[in-house]
Amino acid sequence: MDTPERAGLDPAEVRRLVREVRALTTGERPWAAGAVVVAGRGPVIAVEEAAGWAVRYASYNEEKDAGVELPAGARVPMSVHTPFDLASLTKLFTAVAAVQQLERGTLGIDARVAAYLPDFRGVAEHGITVRQLLTHTSGLRSELPLYDCRSDAARLELLRAEVPVSRPGGGYRYSDLNLLLLQYVLERIAGRRLDVLIRDGITRPLGMTATGFGPCPGAAATEDQRRPWGKAERGMLRGVVHDENAWALGGVAGHAGLFSTARDLAVFCRTLLAGGSYGPARILGPDFVELMTTAPGLGFAVDQPWFMGALAHRGAAGHTGFTGTSLVLDPATDTFLVLLANTVHPRRRDPDNAPRAALATRLARAVRGT
Known part of the structure; x- marks a missing residue:
C-alpha cells in the first residue's frame, strides 16, 4: 500500500474514512460483523484496511433476534486477504x-x-x-x-x-x-x-x-x-x-x-479505469469499457447516489451485492472504492446503504483539487 499523498488524496479525509469503516463493525448490532476497504487513485492504493470479524457468530437466535456469538478464541478476525x-x-x-x-x-x-x-x-x-x-x-x-x-x-x-x-x-x-x-x-x-x-x-x-x-x-x-x-x-x-x-x-x-478479495477487486477497478488494460494484460478495448460504464451502462449502474454518495453525478459506475459488497469507480477523478462486508452475518436484514454512500462521499472529499 502507498500513501494518500502520493495518490493525490487528502490524508485527513482518508483517516476519517478508515475510522468510519472501523465504526461500522463495532457495537452489539453493527452494520456488519466485519469489513475490508480498499481505495485508491490511478495505480496507487491509498487505503487498505480490515475491521471486525470474518466469523463472529455460530448461529442466529430467532427468539432473541440476536446472533449467538462464538467464544472469543473461536472467532476469526477479518484480514485484508479475506x-x-x-x-x-x-x-x-x-x-x-x-x-x-x-x-x-x-x-x-x-x-x-x-x-x-x-x-x-x-x-x-x-x-x-x-x-x-x-x-x-x-x-x-x-x-x-x-x-x-x-x-x-x-x-x-x-x-x-x-x-x-x-x-x-x-x-x-x-x-x-x-x-x-x-x-x-x-x-x-x-x-x-x-x-x-x-x-x-x-x-x-x-x-x-x-x-x-x-x-x-x-x-x-x-x-x-x-x-x-x-x-x-x-x-x-x-x-x-x-x-x-x-x-x-x-x-x-x-x-x-x-x-x-478487496485487493483483487482493486485490480479489476484499476483495469477498467485504465481503459481495459492492466500491465501487459488487456481484457477490453477502451471504447468497450466506455460502453459498459457510461449511462445507462451495460451491467454497471451509473451515477447512483444511494450507494455512490458524492461520487455520483459525474460518471461514476459500480454495483452492490446483497451480502454487503460494493465497488465504485470514478473515471472523472481516476478513483475507486471497494467495500466488502458481511452484513448478512448472522442473518439478512433490510439493506442499509447509507454507510456505502457515506464512504464514497468521504473519498470524493479526499480527492484534491475537487
Missing part, C-alpha cells in the same frame, strides 16, 4: 465476459436472445434483446424460485418458459434473471462454462488469483440461512454461495457465485 461472497458483483464479471464477445463480433448487442437460445420460448416470444438483459430493461421479474425445483431439468424448464411481466424495452426493472440468461447465451456461443470464460478472459490475465467461483473455505461467513427469512434450510454459511438460486445451480451462475 475472501468474500461477492453476490451481485458477479454480474459485473458476466457483463465483461459478454462485452468481450461483443468486441470479438460473436455477440450482437441488439440481437434477440432467441437467436442464441431458440429453446427459451418465453424470451423468444417477446423479442428480448441482449442489450435489454445488460440494462435490466427486459421486463423480467426479479427472480424465479429455482431453489424449490427438484432437478436441473425442472430448473431449466422454468427458465425456458419465463415471460416478462412488463414490456421489454420499457422501463428499468432489476432482475437476476437477466444475467442468468446471459450466462446461457455466453455458454452457448462460446462452448465453455461461465466459470471458465471468466477465469480465462478476466481473472487469469489480470492475475486475480483470489477470485473464482466457490467453494471458498476461508471466506467471511454470511448467514444462518433458514426459513422464513431465507429461502432454504442451510444453516450458517461460510465458503459456499449465499444466493439460493446460485446454490441450486451448483454455485456457478451469471448473477451470483463469485468469491474475491
Whole structure:
C-alpha cells in the first residue's frame, strides 16, 4: 500500500474514512460483523484496511433476534486477504465476459436472445434483446424460485418458459434473471462454462488469483440461512454461495457465485479505469469499457447516489451485492472504492446503504483539487 499523498488524496479525509469503516463493525448490532476497504487513485492504493470479524457468530437466535456469538478464541478476525461472497458483483464479471464477445463480433448487442437460445420460448416470444438483459430493461421479474425445483431439468424448464411481466424495452426493472440468461447465451456461443470464460478472459490475465467461483473455505461467513427469512434450510454459511438460486445451480451462475478479495477487486477497478488494460494484460478495448460504464451502462449502474454518495453525478459506475459488497469507480477523478462486508452475518436484514454512500462521499472529499 502507498500513501494518500502520493495518490493525490487528502490524508485527513482518508483517516476519517478508515475510522468510519472501523465504526461500522463495532457495537452489539453493527452494520456488519466485519469489513475490508480498499481505495485508491490511478495505480496507487491509498487505503487498505480490515475491521471486525470474518466469523463472529455460530448461529442466529430467532427468539432473541440476536446472533449467538462464538467464544472469543473461536472467532476469526477479518484480514485484508479475506475472501468474500461477492453476490451481485458477479454480474459485473458476466457483463465483461459478454462485452468481450461483443468486441470479438460473436455477440450482437441488439440481437434477440432467441437467436442464441431458440429453446427459451418465453424470451423468444417477446423479442428480448441482449442489450435489454445488460440494462435490466427486459421486463423480467426479479427472480424465479429455482431453489424449490427438484432437478436441473425442472430448473431449466422454468427458465425456458419465463415471460416478462412488463414490456421489454420499457422501463428499468432489476432482475437476476437477466444475467442468468446471459450466462446461457455466453455458454452457448462460446462452448465453455461461465466459470471458465471468466477465469480465462478476466481473472487469469489480470492475475486475480483470489477470485473464482466457490467453494471458498476461508471466506467471511454470511448467514444462518433458514426459513422464513431465507429461502432454504442451510444453516450458517461460510465458503459456499449465499444466493439460493446460485446454490441450486451448483454455485456457478451469471448473477451470483463469485468469491474475491478487496485487493483483487482493486485490480479489476484499476483495469477498467485504465481503459481495459492492466500491465501487459488487456481484457477490453477502451471504447468497450466506455460502453459498459457510461449511462445507462451495460451491467454497471451509473451515477447512483444511494450507494455512490458524492461520487455520483459525474460518471461514476459500480454495483452492490446483497451480502454487503460494493465497488465504485470514478473515471472523472481516476478513483475507486471497494467495500466488502458481511452484513448478512448472522442473518439478512433490510439493506442499509447509507454507510456505502457515506464512504464514497468521504473519498470524493479526499480527492484534491475537487
